[in-house]
Amino acid sequence: MAERCAVIGVGQTRHESKRIDVSQVGLVREAALRALEDADLTWKDIDALVIGKAPDLFEGVMMPELFLAEVLGGTGKPMLRVHTAGSVGGSTAIVAASLIEAGVHERVLTVAYEKQSESNAMWALSIRMPFQQALVAGAGGFFAPLIRSYMRRSGAPEDTGIRVALKDRINALKNPYAHLRFPNIDFDQIAESPMLWDPIRYLETCPSSDGACALVLSDQAGARRAPRPAWVHATAMRTEPTQFAGRDQVNPQAGKDCARDLYAKAGISNPRREIDCAEIYVPFSWFEPMWLENLGFAPEGEGWRMTYDGVTALDGDLPVNMSGGVLSSNPIGASGMLRFAEAANQVRGMAGEHQVDGARKALGHAYGGGSQYFSMWIVGDEPR
Amino acid sequence: MRDVAVVSFAQTPYKRRENTRSEVEMVMSVVAQAIADSGIPKREIGFTCSGSSDYIAGQAFAFVGAVDALGAWPPISESHVEMDGAWALYEAWVKIQCGMADAALAFAFGRSSMGTLPETLTMQLDPYTLAPLGVDAVGMAALQARAALDAGTVTEEAMAEVAVRSRRDAKANPEAQLKGDFEVEKLLAEPYWVSPLRKHDCPPISDGAAAVVIAADDVARRVHRNPAWIRAIDHRIEPHQPGIRNLTRSPSVTLAGQKTHADPAHLDVAELHAPFTHQELILRRALELGDGVRINPSGGALAANPMMVAGLARIGEAARQIWSGGARRALAHATQGHCLQQNLVCILEGN
Amino acid sequence: MSDAPSVKSIITPTRLEYEFRVGGAHAEFLASLAEGKLIGKRCPGCEKVYFPARASCPRCGIAMSESVEVSDRGTVTTFCIVRVPSENIDLKLPYCAANILLDGSDLPLIALLQECEAQDVCIGMRVQAVWKPKSEWGPTFENIRYFRPSGEPDVAAEMLGAWI
Numbered sequence: 001m002a003e004r005c006a007v008i009g010v011g012q013t014r015h016e017s018k019r020i021d022v023s024q025v026g027l028v029r030e031a032a033l034r035a036l037e038d039a040d041l042t043w044k045d046i047d048a049l050v051i052g053k054a055p056d057l058f059e060g061v062m063m064p065e066l067f068l069a070e071v072l073g074g075t076g077k078p079m080l081r082v083h084t085a086g087s088v089g090g091s092t093a094i095v096a097a098s099l100i101e102a103g104v105h106e107r108v109l110t111v112a113y114e115k116q117s118e119s120n121a122m123w124a125l126s127i128r129m130p131f132q133q134a135l136v137a138g139a140g141g142f143f144a145p146l147i148r149s150y151m152r153r154s155g156a157p158e159d160t161g162i163r164v165a166l167k168d169r170i171n172a173l174k175n176p177y178a179h180l181r182f183p184n185i186d187f188d189q190i191a192e193s194p195m196l197w198d199p200i201r202y203l204e205t206c207p208s209s210d211g212a213c214a215l216v217l218s219d220q221a222g223a224r225r226a227p228r229p230a231w232v233h234a235t236a237m238r239t240e241p242t243q244f245a246g247r248d249q250v251n252p253q254a255g256k257d258c259a260r261d262l263y264a265k266a267g268i269s270n271p272r273r274e275i276d277c278a279e280i281y282v283p284f285s286w287f288e289p290m291w292l293e294n295l296g297f298a299p300e301g302e303g304w305r306m307t308y309d310g311v312t313a314l315d316g317d318l319p320v321n322m323s324g325g326v327l328s329s330n331p332i333g334a335s336g337m338l339r340f341a342e343a344a345n346q347v348r349g350m351a352g353e354h355q356v357d358g359a360r361k362a363l364g365h366a367y368g369g370g371s372q373y374f375s376m377w378i379v380g381d382e383p384r
Numbered sequence: 385m386r387d388v389a390v391v392s393f394a395q396t397p398y399k400r401r402e403n404t405r406s407e408v409e410m411v412m413s414v415v416a417q418a419i420a421d422s423g424i425p426k427r428e429i430g431f432t433c434s435g436s437s438d439y440i441a442g443q444a445f446a447f448v449g450a451v452d453a454l455g456a457w458p459p460i461s462e463s464h465v466e467m468d469g470a471w472a473l474y475e476a477w478v479k480i481q482c483g484m485a486d487a488a489l490a491f492a493f494g495r496s497s498m499g500t501l502p503e504t505l506t507m508q509l510d511p512y513t514l515a516p517l518g519v520d521a522v523g524m525a526a527l528q529a530r531a532a533l534d535a536g537t538v539t540e541e542a543m544a545e546v547a548v549r550s551r552r553d554a555k556a557n558p559e560a561q562l563k564g565d566f567e568v569e570k571l572l573a574e575p576y577w578v579s580p581l582r583k584h585d586c587p588p589i590s591d592g593a594a595a596v597v598i599a600a601d602d603v604a605r606r607v608h609r610n611p612a613w614i615r616a617i618d619h620r621i622e623p624h625q626p627g628i629r630n631l632t633r634s635p636s637v638t639l640a641g642q643k644t645h646a647d648p649a650h651l652d653v654a655e656l657h658a659p660f661t662h663q664e665l666i667l668r669r670a671l672e673l674g675d676g677v678r679i680n681p682s683g684g685a686l687a688a689n690p691m692m693v694a695g696l697a698r699i700g701e702a703a704r705q706i707w708s709g710g711a712r713r714a715l716a717h718a719t720q721g722h723c724l725q726q727n728l729v730c731i732l733e734g735n
Numbered sequence: 736m737s738d739a740p741s742v743k744s745i746i747t748p749t750r751l752e753y754e755f756r757v758g759g760a761h762a763e764f765l766a767s768l769a770e771g772k773l774i775g776k777r778c779p780g781c782e783k784v785y786f787p788a789r790a791s792c793p794r795c796g797i798a799m800s801e802s803v804e805v806s807d808r809g810t811v812t813t814f815c816i817v818r819v820p821s822e823n824i825d826l827k828l829p830y831c832a833a834n835i836l837l838d839g840s841d842l843p844l845i846a847l848l849q850e851c852e853a854q855d856v857c858i859g860m861r862v863q864a865v866w867k868p869k870s871e872w873g874p875t876f877e878n879i880r881y882f883r884p885s886g887e888p889d890v891a892a893e894m895l896g897a898w899i
């Protein structure tokens with residue numbers, strides 16, 4: 001019943017800690033123009049705009065899409081602004097896809113970005129309600145205990161996180177847009193990097209980047225004309241509360257439900273066998289095995305074996321984070337969309353040096369908040 | 385397109401300062417009431433979308449806490465827009481059109497009183513060229529009013545009449561904040577506040593929350609005797625820089641009106657989200673709403689202007705007009721940004 | 736082209752003031768903290784006790800009215816050793832941030848654990864609050880300076896069940 005939707009253009013910026021060479025305007029246009037060029041379209045071909053970004057306090061502008069719409073060809077068009085914490089880049093792409101699937105629009109441009117260097121994001125995050133408990137450890141201090149729980153539950157070897165980081169950092173060397181690129185990275189450098197929030201080491205964490213990502217989505221008619229569309233087979237979103245008595249924060253139900261819903265919609269019964277590669281949101285290296293289990297690629301407690309056995313390497317049986325992932329580039333508001341974009345480029349055969357041979361079905365994944373917001377999509381080289 | 389209708393609406397009483405209830409407490413009350421009034425079991429609400437602003441709340445990720453009011457367990461399909469709740473309803477309507485849900489909840493909340501609203505809204509201006517000038521929201525509206533007065537498309541008398549009518553009609557709205565009987569001559573004798581605006585031309589600052597349940601086809605028919613069918617819904621944005629806009633007009637609302645086939649001859653009521661008196665006059669002209677269309681029986685944003693909520697509340701109030709038999713066709717409008725930059729039009733119709 | 740140097744960036748200092756006001760449940764919680772009491776709320780739906788007291792049960796989405804006093808002793812469910820400075824946190828490195836399940840509460844809180852070497856912290860460790868002198872108490876979390884090991888035997892991990 002729903003109209004089919006496909007990605008026909010993908011664009012992203014170079015990601016850096018401070019893109020002082022451009023304004024927010026220049027940053028979003030850099031990504032959007034690349035996506036339009038890829039789609040062989042111009043601004044006037046676009047029916048609607050969907051913009052995503054993490055908190056407004058990160059740039060110090062309230063609802064910045066109001067001033068950005070006009071530089072993205074938005075004048076006289078519908079414009080939506082999505083914000084669902086760290087998953088926002090993924091949710092934004094899903095909202096854009098929904099506009100096509102609902103039959104409301106034929107071509108939608110969606111852009112997600114973050115330019116934290118224009119304000120003070122650490123300050124923005126450390127505003128504390130005077131009557132709340134003092135923060136004791138920063139962002140890593142929230143996730144590190146979850147990782148410790150996972151290590152205990154699974155009995156995973158202590159160097160699992162190092163191996164994930166090494167793989168992602170090697171993959172990033174093949175990605176010209178990646179923020180962090182360490183040419184001679186090796187196991188020992190990561191193992192010997194400072195322990196920040198034990199058990200998380202410095203080189204096992206993501207950077208904070210300025211950057212943007214853009215997608216052009218089209219209905220079936222437009223996609224048929226495009227040389228290499230990535231067909232959206234399914235999208236799903238799930239949310240659960242940050243905390244409640246008995247909540248499993250290590251392997252959250254919302255992620256499991258979201259994946260199950262996604263596979264059902266995509267007609268996938270065995271994700272491990274049917275999905276060719278996955279780009280998942282891993283801000284700390286240990287989240288790779290955690291999410292592999294949450295996504296149903298491995299039984300509970302066994303996700304680390306996939307990393308360990310090289311299954312998730314670029315030449316493995318299920319490559320994960322071919323682009324270098326969030327560990328290598330993290331413009332927060334765009335990070336989720338970059339995952340979705342990489343999945344699309346893989347099935348389009350346009351992932352460059354980090355292309356997985358014969359990738360026909362790929363997963364894009366994002367999460368946010370206290371591991372409570374999930375958004376995912378499956379794209380394929382053929383319509384479902 | 386599927387037939388989708390508004391089947392319930394709940395809002396808090398709007399107050400200058402909500403001192404005793406947090407955002408979660410406000411949201412919990414309106415969401416519980418809207419779901420109960422809808423007659424749709426909570427587990428059948430297939431999608432939820434909210435609208436709010438971190439700058440209004442004064443902290444990053446403020447909307448995350450609102451999830452605590454939903455009982456999101458088992459996990460729910462949910463999203464959030466950093467926009468007025470009317471756009472959250474729009475996203476929910478899109479999801480229903482996709483077939484992803486048959487019933488959906490949209491809600492919005494804000495406690496503007498925690499900050500200094502006009503200055504907070506300065507942060508909504510282009511950060512390179514406009515925000516450094518420090519013009520606040522009332523100042524921006526005054527620029528627009530001056531342009532409209534100079535163009536002869538509004539008069540100070542007509543503006544005062546809007547204020548008098550809005551606050552008189554608000555007397556019948558138990559949730560309205562600013563209501564009462566005023567006289568045009570006396571209002572015009574008051575000094576200017578931010579010239580050419582007088583205080584009566586400006587909205588109150590309001591805290592509050594609202595929730596709306598929409599449902600498709602048979603679900604709507606099952607739970608409601610006279611659902612408020614969404615016949616069309618569309619939204620458009622204009623440029624941001626005031627220098628490249630004709631502030632006396634609202635081409636984006638005109639366009640949204642055309643896209644929704646808003647025909648004034650067939651409308652009984654219009655709930656317009658016009659925070660300032662002159663903006664109602666600009667909107668009426670842009671939508672060609674004549675005397676046959678009753679404007680803002682709820683009192684509109686001049687009677688209560690909860691940021692992020694007021695647009696969604698216009699859709700709820702228009703639906704109430706349908707349900708009560710006060711109107712057969714109603715137009716609901718929402719706006720955001722300075723000087724009516726972005727506008728949404730929704731046409732509702734009864735059986 | 737003009738001879739004026741090109742502008743690469745501008746700085747716009749911004750100051751916004753907010754007056755944060757608590758809701759009903761939190762107001763009660765803070766008032767009891769000033770008396771040295773730790774007040775949680777029991778959900779009428781799932782019957783779990785939430786500390787600190789909050790307005791709604793996030794799981795059930797319903798209001799909680801029954802107040803329950805919880806203990807200032809509890810058990811470490813997980814923890815991390817912080818070896819990096821964070822903004823607004825002025826503590827000697829490394830230090831331990833622990834998820835602590837207070838006796839009588841069903842939700843761990845993240846708190847500072849002191850008077851204990853990093854390598855000695857373990858899941859299941861029993862801890863107790865160290866309060867400021869009574870004369871310094873106010874309606875704030877800061878009445879509790881930190882937690883420290885209580886010396887009670889560790890709780891076996893199996894006893895913590897779903898908490899770890």
Ligand SMILES: [Zn+2]
Nearest residue numbers: 778781792795
């Ligand atoms: Zn409960």
